[in-house]
Amino acid sequence: MRRPPAFVGAVVVFLFVGMAVGAPWVASTDPLRTDWNQIRKPPTIKHIFGTDDLGRDVYSRVVWGARISMQAGVFSILLAIAFGVPTGLVAGYYRGAIDQVIMRLTDAWLSFPFLILAIGLVTILGTSLTNATVAIGLAATPTYIRLTRGLVLSAAQEDYVQSARALGGGDARMMIRHILPNIFSALLVQATVSIPAAIIAEAILSFLGLGVQPPSPSWGTMLNTAQQFLETAPWMAWWPGLAIFSLALSFNLAGDGLRDFLDPKDY
């Protein structure tokens, strides 16, 4: 274990995954249950993170929020990979006119700042968790097209690819059996960078009111509400933000470690 921070990062990521999967057991209180006698109470033994403006338990909302964040973060990037990698493969493998068309469209798509594109797409799709996930995924797609294309261009020059082709490998076989496995690790590293970015993007969309709608316990919506009560109930703002921060930080730490492990020549 040469990189303790990466190890810690990976452990924390898995803890969050565990929290998301086991939310009903990790938090026994219903995250939606309001209690009018417990409005904006500071942390106590019963409510260790305090309560919010509707008397709901902040701890259990943060725990359930992990589900929403993980769902948005992971599925959006899976979507981006599902669209981006095959497109980039085709562009990089066939080159020529099809490459030009794909890359010019990708350039245009990339000209929209990530967040502004996601906001625009949510406007078209409507506000919900699924739509926010799709919007973030589509906004992240061009990065994967570009990355895959670049990787394919260099992989296609390698001797093993050339010799596989000389042995009569068809296009599909070349792409799936020979090129894809060799660019997989670089794509994996990119995913560990994009997932925390997607998690933050979901929180921002929900914070702006364009993502998950109340009363669902999304970290972004929680922070939106918390902003109105900064003077009287600051704890409402601490925990959801701390959750996003620690999850994103752990992903980045684990991702750094993974990159060093898979590609030792890079620093």
Added chain:
Amino acid sequence: MFDFLVRRVAISIVTLFLITLIVFTGVRMIPGDPARVMAGTDADEAGLQEIREKYGLNDPVPVQYYRWLRLALKGDLGESIRTREPVVKTVAVKLPITIQLACFSIVIAIGIAIPAGVFSALRRNTAWDLLANAVSLCGVSIPTFWLGIMLILLLSVRLHLLPASGFVPFFQDPLGNLERMLMPAFVLGGALAAVLMRQTRNSMIEVMSANYIRTAYSKGLAEPAVVFRHALRNGLIPIVTILGLQMGALMGGAVVTEQIFVVPGFGRLIVEAVFTRDYPLVQGVVMITAGTYVLINLLVDVSYSLLNPRIRVKGSASES
């Protein structure tokens, strides 16, 4: 050099054209009847029909696109449904505020990132380097809007040092303006600083291992002379590109930052336009954002080629 410029400008024009197509189609895919939004809820069918005629909403979409593009090329992006003001005029009022915020945050980011990056590259693998890296990693991972909220909580609510939100024009009250811009600019610049610092460090480490640096040392130059006169000049070239590519993130960040600190700029305008379903405004604002991004990156690529002659022959710098 000339070929490179022509090629780069041509690509930008194609990109801009595709952007207009994407934006125009995108806005037409927003659910809901624009005529109904313009007329309000109590309009009758005849009123709606009148509006559709007036704005040419009954024409086939390609015809609408052609008309819009022709006007857009003349600098006319239509008018806002809500305020009836021309979109260009609305943007012209809001944009300077965001530009001030962006410039302020770039200054903060560069002021933090370059010295920190250079220093940690020179003192590689020391406690300082580790600390600088840890801070930069936190900077990349911290959600800007939460950082903003926490700063308001600390500096405004607790310590009463800075106003929590609001905006006054610089020429009306310079001190009040800077006082209110400091927190948003720090929040926006902090994320940028984190990215820039990492790049500066990596780039300086690479440059410092070059042969000409060893030569500079061996002819007896002191470290400051080597770093400032020889290394920094080459080491900072990649930073220009990164800064250009980060402009998109900066624009996105401005949306959130302006929302938290109630800065009435371009970013807030985008969110307002989306919420009020002000289609022409959404269309215009998104178009301007993407267009600006393309132009900034064109300028970055050109300046990059001026700074680094090796790139001129190879083609676009952003493709590498």
